[in-house]
Amino acid sequence: MNTYKKHIRNSFIFSxxxxxxxxxxxxxxxxxxxxxxxxxxxxxxxxxxLNPGLIKNYNYDTIIVGTSNSAxxxxxxxxxxxxxxxxxxxSTGSTAFENKSIMSLALRKEKVKVIILELDPLxxxxxxxxxxxxxxxxxxxxxxxxxxxxxxYLLNFDVLYSENIxxxxxxxxxxxxxxxNIELAYYWADKATFSEENLLSYIKNIKAYxxxxxxxxxxxxxxxxxxxxxxxxxxxxxxxxxxxxxFIIFHPPYSILAFKMLEAENQLDMYLNLKKYIYExxxxxxxxxxxxxxxxxxxxxxxxxxxxxxxxxxxxNNWMIEQIxxxxxxxxxxxxxxxxxSLKTQVQKxxxxxxxxxx
Amino acid sequence: xxxxxxxFIFVFLPVSFFIYFYLNHKRLTIAxxxxxxxxxxFFYSWWNIVYLPLILVSVLFNFSIAKAMEGFIESxxxxxxxxxxxxxxxxxxxxLLVYFKYMDFFISNINTALGSDIELLHLALPxxxxxxxxQQIAFLIDSYxxxxxxxxxxxxxxxxxxxxxxxxxPIVHHKEMMPQFASVKNKVINYKNIALGLFIxxxxxxxxxxxxxxxxxxxxxxxxxxxxxNLFEAWATSISYTFQxxxxxxxxxxxxxxxxxLFNIKLPINFNSPxxxxxxxxFWQRWHITLTRFITAYIYTPLVKSFNxxxxxxxxxxxxxxxxxxxxxHGASWMFMIFGGLHGIALVVNNYWKKSKLKINKILAWFITxxxxxxxxxxxxxxxxxxxIKVLKGMAGLEEIGKFTFFLIGADKYDSLLVCFIFFIxxxxxxxxxxxxxxxxxxxxxxxNQALLGFCLSFGIVGLSRTTDFLYFNx
Numbered sequence: 001m002n003t004y005k006k007h008i009r010n011s012f013i014f015s016x017x018x019x020x021x022x023x024x025x026x027x028x029x030x031x032x033x034x035x036x037x038x039x040x041x042x043x044x045x046x047x048x049x050l051n052p053g054l055i056k057n058y059n060y061d062t063i064i065v066g067t068s069n070s071a072x073x074x075x076x077x078x079x080x081x082x083x084x085x086x087x088x089x090x091s092t093g094s095t096a097f098e099n100k101s102i103m104s105l106a107l108r109k110e111k112v113k114v115i116i117l118e119l120d121p122l123x124x125x126x127x128x129x130x131x132x133x134x135x136x137x138x139x140x141x142x143x144x145x146x147x148x149x150x151x152x153y154l155l156n157f158d159v160l161y162s163e164n165i166x167x168x169x170x171x172x173x174x175x176x177x178x179x180x181n182i183e184l185a186y187y188w189a190d191k192a193t194f195s196e197e198n199l200l201s202y203i204k205n206i207k208a209y210x211x212x213x214x215x216x217x218x219x220x221x222x223x224x225x226x227x228x229x230x231x232x233x234x235x236x237x238x239x240x241x242x243x244x245x246x247f248i249i250f251h252p253p254y255s256i257l258a259f260k261m262l263e264a265e266n267q268l269d270m271y272l273n274l275k276k277y278i279y280e281x282x283x284x285x286x287x288x289x290x291x292x293x294x295x296x297x298x299x300x301x302x303x304x305x306x307x308x309x310x311x312x313x314x315x316x317n318n319w320m321i322e323q324i325x326x327x328x329x330x331x332x333x334x335x336x337x338x339x340x341x342s343l344k345t346q347v348q349k350x351x352x353x354x355x356x357x358x359x
Numbered sequence: 360x361x362x363x364x365x366x367f368i369f370v371f372l373p374v375s376f377f378i379y380f381y382l383n384h385k386r387l388t389i390a391x392x393x394x395x396x397x398x399x400x401f402f403y404s405w406w407n408i409v410y411l412p413l414i415l416v417s418v419l420f421n422f423s424i425a426k427a428m429e430g431f432i433e434s435x436x437x438x439x440x441x442x443x444x445x446x447x448x449x450x451x452x453x454x455l456l457v458y459f460k461y462m463d464f465f466i467s468n469i470n471t472a473l474g475s476d477i478e479l480l481h482l483a484l485p486x487x488x489x490x491x492x493x494q495q496i497a498f499l500i501d502s503y504x505x506x507x508x509x510x511x512x513x514x515x516x517x518x519x520x521x522x523x524x525x526x527x528x529p530i531v532h533h534k535e536m537m538p539q540f541a542s543v544k545n546k547v548i549n550y551k552n553i554a555l556g557l558f559i560x561x562x563x564x565x566x567x568x569x570x571x572x573x574x575x576x577x578x579x580x581x582x583x584x585x586x587x588x589n590l591f592e593a594w595a596t597s598i599s600y601t602f603q604x605x606x607x608x609x610x611x612x613x614x615x616x617x618x619x620x621l622f623n624i625k626l627p628i629n630f631n632s633p634x635x636x637x638x639x640x641x642f643w644q645r646w647h648i649t650l651t652r653f654i655t656a657y658i659y660t661p662l663v664k665s666f667n668x669x670x671x672x673x674x675x676x677x678x679x680x681x682x683x684x685x686x687x688x689h690g691a692s693w694m695f696m697i698f699g700g701l702h703g704i705a706l707v708v709n710n711y712w713k714k715s716k717l718k719i720n721k722i723l724a725w726f727i728t729x730x731x732x733x734x735x736x737x738x739x740x741x742x743x744x745x746x747x748i749k750v751l752k753g754m755a756g757l758e759e760i761g762k763f764t765f766f767l768i769g770a771d772k773y774d775s776l777l778v779c780f781i782f783f784i785x786x787x788x789x790x791x792x793x794x795x796x797x798x799x800x801x802x803x804x805x806x807x808n809q810a811l812l813g814f815c816l817s818f819g820i821v822g823l824s825r826t827t828d829f830l831y832f833n834x
Contacts, residue, residue, distance in 0.1 A: 004550035007804030015820075022821055157569065158823040162773040253369060276494030 021276075023154040031163035032142060033057050034153060041180040043166035047091035048135065052142040055106045058182075060087035061105050065099050066118025068092045069252050071186040072314035073116075073321070081325040083115055095130050096123040096234035097139065105143050107242050113247045119278065124230035150297065169277070176232055189314035196303040196355075202257050203352050224270050228277055239285050248324060249282070250291035251275065253316060256300045258309040258341045259347045268347060272340050279336050290331040292319055295342050301350070360405040361616040363568050365823060371402060375522075376621050383546040392513050392598070395622075399520040403486065410485040414520070417455065421495040422515045424448035441503065452492045457484055464691035487526045489688060493653055498533050500803065501658055507533040514540065523619040524710040527611055529629040529649040536624070545623035555802055556620030558682055558812045560753045562795045563613025566606045566817035568822030571780045574603035576774050582746055593753025601733045602785055604633060608647070613795050627652075632794045634732075637724040640713070642732060654685050675710060676707075679703035689739070692717045694747065699736040705731055753829040 027035065032050050033042050036057030042050055055063070064073050064085040070090045078086045083148035089102050099117065106112040131138050141149040153159060177183055239247050262268040275292070282288045299305060299319070305312050323329050331339060360367050382391035404411045428444050439447075457465075468478055472617040498518075501507035508516045518536050519525075539545055580595025581588055588596060609630040619626045634647035636832045643651045662677040663669055679700075686699015712719075734751070741747035752758060802808065 002550050003804050007809055008550065008554050011554075011557065011809045011812040014809060015817035018813065018817035019820060022817070050661070152824040155821045157818075157822045158825045160821060161777060165773050352521045 009176055010070045017100050019155060022160055024150075025164065026154045026156065026159050026290060029164045029167060031159060031167040032034075032153065034150070036143060040167055040171045041182060043163065043170050044179050044182075044185045046163070047089070047094075047186060048132075049139055049142060049163075051089040051091065051102050052105055054087060055088055055102065055109060056097075058087055058194075060111060062083050062086040062114040062116065063103075063112055064088045064090060064115075064116045065094075065103055066090045066252075067094050067120050068186075068188065069120070069311060070116075070118045071318070072189040072317045074183065074187075074314075074318070075185075076183060077318055077321050078116070078322065081321045082114070088112075090118075090186055091132075092186075093132050093134075094120075094123060095126075096230050097129045097134055097259065099123065099133055099256070100234040100238065100311050101138060101140075101143055103238055107238065107245060109289070112245060114248060116248045117250075119235075119249055121274060124227045124234070124274075126226075126230075126232040128226075128233045187314075192307045192311075192313075194307055194313040196306075198307055199255065199257055199303050199309060199355075202261070202309045203355060205261070224273055225275075227270075229275050231274070231278065232281070236281055239282060239288055243287050245281075245287060247285075247288045248291070249278075249288065250324075251294050253293040253296060253299045253308045253312060255303055255312070256297075256346065257303070257352070259294075259300075259343065260350060261309060263347050268344070273342060276336065276340060279331050283306070283333070289324075289327075291320075291324060291329045292331050292339050293323065293329055295339050295346070296329070297346060300346075303355070360402050362611065362618065363564060363819075363823060366405075367402075368564075368820070368823075371398070371632065372618060372621070374398075379622060380548050389513065392517050392540070396516045396520055399517075399522040399525060400565075402522040403520070404524060405484065406486045412460075413455075413485050413488075414491060415514050417452070417491065418496065418516055418519050419501060419512075420451055421448060422509070422512055423521075424451075424499060425509060425515075426508075428502055431507065445499060445503045445759050446783075449496060452496050454490060458482075459488055461687075461691045463668075473612070490528050490530060491525065493530050493688075494519060497530070497653060497657055501533060509533065509537070519632050521619070521624070523615040523622075524626055527615070528607075528647075529612060529615065529627050530653050531627060531649070535627060537756050539624050547623075549623050552620045552623050554804060554812075555799055556617040557816070558612045558802065558808060559619070559620065559795050559799055560617025561812050561816035561819055562599075562798070563610040563615075563617060565821030565822070566610030567611065567819075568825075569818055570781055570785060571603045571607035571610060572822065572825060573774075573777055574606065577778050578603050578740065581750065582740055582742075585749075587758050588750060588753030590753060590756045593750050596749055597733055597737050597754060599782075600675075601634075601736050602782075602789075604736060604739070605789070606632075606785070609633075609795075609818075616796075628796050630794070631796065632789070634729065635725070636732075637715075637721055638728055639702065639709045639731065642728060643706070650688075654681050658684055671710075671714065675707045678706050678710070682706060692742075694738045694741055694744070697732075698735055701731075701735045701738065705735075722807070734801065765770045770807075 028038070029040065030036075030053075031037060031040075031042060033053030034056065036053075042054070044050065062078065062082070064070055064075075064078070065084060067090060069093070070088070073088060075086045075088055078084065089106070091098060091102075103115060103117070106115070139152070141152045165358070167180070178187070178190075235249075259268060262271055279290060282290060294300065299316060305316055307313070360371060362368075362767075375395070378394055379398075380389050382388075382815070383396055384560075400411060400414070403414060424444055427439075428441050432785050433706065459482055463481065466479055469475060498507055498509075509518070514537065517540055518531075518533055521536070524531055571608065577595055577599035581592060582817050585592065614627040616626045616629075627649055629648050631645040631648065633642055636642035659677055659681040661676055662680060666673045666677070680703070682699045682703030683696060684699070686695045686697070689695045689698065734754075736746050737750050741750070
């Protein structure tokens with residue numbers, strides 16, 4: 001045989017050999033828990049990659065879906081309060097479509113009885129299939145059951161290197177043990193300080209914010225339409241399609257400053273309309289309980305609860321679980337208008353200068 | 360379609376290769392050329408089919424102009440001189456580039472200057488337009504001067520669209536390509552060329568997806584994410600980017616050269632260890648060589664010719680202007696202008712230095728050159744003036760010297776360890792080994808090359824899939 005032909009053939013064989021070894025290593029360590037063949041704890045970092053594996057191979061009857069604001073829920077608290085076996089599958093800055101992707105997978109797997117979903121207004125913004133701006137695509141090969149596209153996982157450079165090392169270092173050498181502890185999955189409250197001080201810069205932003213143009217009011221209507229469409233497509237549709245799954249959905253208690261900012265941006269009414277729409281469109285489904293924690297002044301006006309205008313402390317997560325257990329702050333025909341009007345009044349009445357003067 | 364994608368490596372490249380040589384084997388040479396053009400246009404359209412008509416019109420128009428110029432002498436048509444034909448051709452190509460690439464830049468500058476509110480066009484930049492336009496401008500000028508002649512449209516279409524060089528060069532000359540496509544010898548499968556092609560393709564793939572994409576972790580962290588950078592972070596950011604750009608672009612060129620070699624076509628060298636350069640003149644003879652060749656022949660030379668009583672100082676002015684234009688060619692923003700301007704000034708300084716016949720230690724010369732190149736690339740990378748200043752301020756030590764936070768961003772530390780590892784490997788590769796082109800000269804089907812090819816190819820394939828998730832553990 002031609003020496004170059006042989007050279008090419010041998011090079012190919014060698015590279016195939018390496019590929020097989022790489023795939024085997026990734027398959028055995030399986031840091032994204034796609035195959036569930038080992039008992040290594042995963043390393044809770046790349047949520048959008050890891051969550052589908054957790055859904056496929058872990059035991060649970062309840063899942064928690066949302067953004068970083070839901071990362072500080074402790075599953076054992078939820079389990080104790082609601083008598084369930086819960087699994088946290090949040091991802092930082094998750095969009096509605098990303099939430100839908102993970103919920104759909106869980107619903108297809110038929111293990112989930114309860115979904116606790118955080119209602120983040122930002123998640124429905126933009127295109128209804130929008131994914132987070134840091135992602136080029138959602139790794140759909142992890143969200144399906146097709147083994148033929150798993151090559152993107154098994155022959156993945158970052159899985160081979162950083163994910164495998166993270167998993168092994170966390171499991172065997174105790175590096176950042178916390179990050180391989182499923183009780184604490186994605187938990188960050190221990191790294192943050194919650195205090196009024198943090199919010200000073202937000203006050204300046206609100207004060208400096210010049211409500212842009214009147215045209216904003218006109219565009220508000222079409223913007224609201226888009227938000228509603230995304231809500232219908234990504235959230236409501238699942239509620240309709242899975243009547244036997246209970247959806248506990250809640251409006252998270254952002255600080256009053258977050259709503260002040262919305263007011264400054266001329267977006268507060270739009271948001272309140274969206275909240276009204278969420279209630280109206282879900283009220284006829286018996287598998288939904290909607291909670292609204294945004295009217296609790298003791299929480300939202302006490303700025304020591306916050307890291308920034310939107311991120312509250314782990315204590316607030318615990319508080320919310322207690323409320324869900326007790327069934328307080330439930331939105332129903334009697335409370336919907338009270339809740340919406342009360343939030344609006346609170347925002348109007350809150351004087352940011354008071355906060356500044358106090359300092 | 361990108362070279363570093365599954366669809367290119369596992370479907371497009373093998374299919375286009377086998378059909379091309381099958382048709383040639385059946386002596387259907389026209390069909391094989393037609394196939395190559397079709398495959399190349401498919402490759403182009405994969406990205407966005409909307410711009411397929413654009414490249415077709417461009418190819419057709421330029422060919423017609425060249426034909427008209429050629430026919431001019433024979434038929435002695437009078438209504439358009441050969442010179443005006445050339446001008447029309449140039450105007451068309453430059454007009455296309457200006458409209459698609461620079462219009463919004465001009466409009467936004469006019470808006471800023473005059474306080475007007477003209478709406479931007481928001482056109483998506485057609486893929487490869489900067490490259491196929493330059494290539495055809497060169498062809499028109501060569502035709503005008505009688506240096507290039509093309510009879511058949513199909514041959515011309517192969518010349519422009521040949522997919523290995525279509526998207527990001529090397530920028531090729533008609534006269535170096537056409538004899539290769541015409542040669543009968545090249546229409547037969549050549550195992551040596553395939554081995555060489557696969558070798559350099561694999562090296563390029565590895566450079567792009569393993570090395571450059573790893574450096575991108577720090578470059579992105581520094582340029583896009585960080586609000587301020589301290590001394591160490593700023594240097595790590597800028598050097599990471601210089602290495603990223605070099606490995607990315609030269610890796611992409613290696614892949615182009617490799618893909619072309621499978622078809623028995625030798626593309627010109629585009630990079631020759633530029634980071635080893637000991638002067639800015641030297642640098643541009645090693646970095647993006649085919650661009651330097653183009654701007655020298657088609658911008659600098661005509662400019663110099665247009666001066667009366669040319670002297671050294673005037674030539675230096677021409678050099679500076681040429682590099683301003685070259686800077687802007689890289690992209691429609693002031694940052695690229697600054698990049699071009701800085702290099703223009705450095706070239707002028709380098710030329711005067713050379714003329715003065717002063718001597719300088721080689722290592723010192725390299726050190727100055729590398730640092731200049733590194734700093735100029737900050738403007739190449741920065742999207743805004745503020746980003747560039749942020750990095751420069753850090754490098755100058757004007758920010759508080761604090762911790763090296765690239766290691767501290769939560770679980771990113773393993774990525775940062777990888778960057779460090781790749782850093783050391785790269786320094787070794789860049790400064791102490793033969794570059795990929797030098798490796799090709801005297802290539803033997805040895806065990807060592809077999810191992811290197813297999814290693815780079817397999818890890819290049821593994822590198823096609825990486826995970827990108829954003830983290831902010833800083834709250």
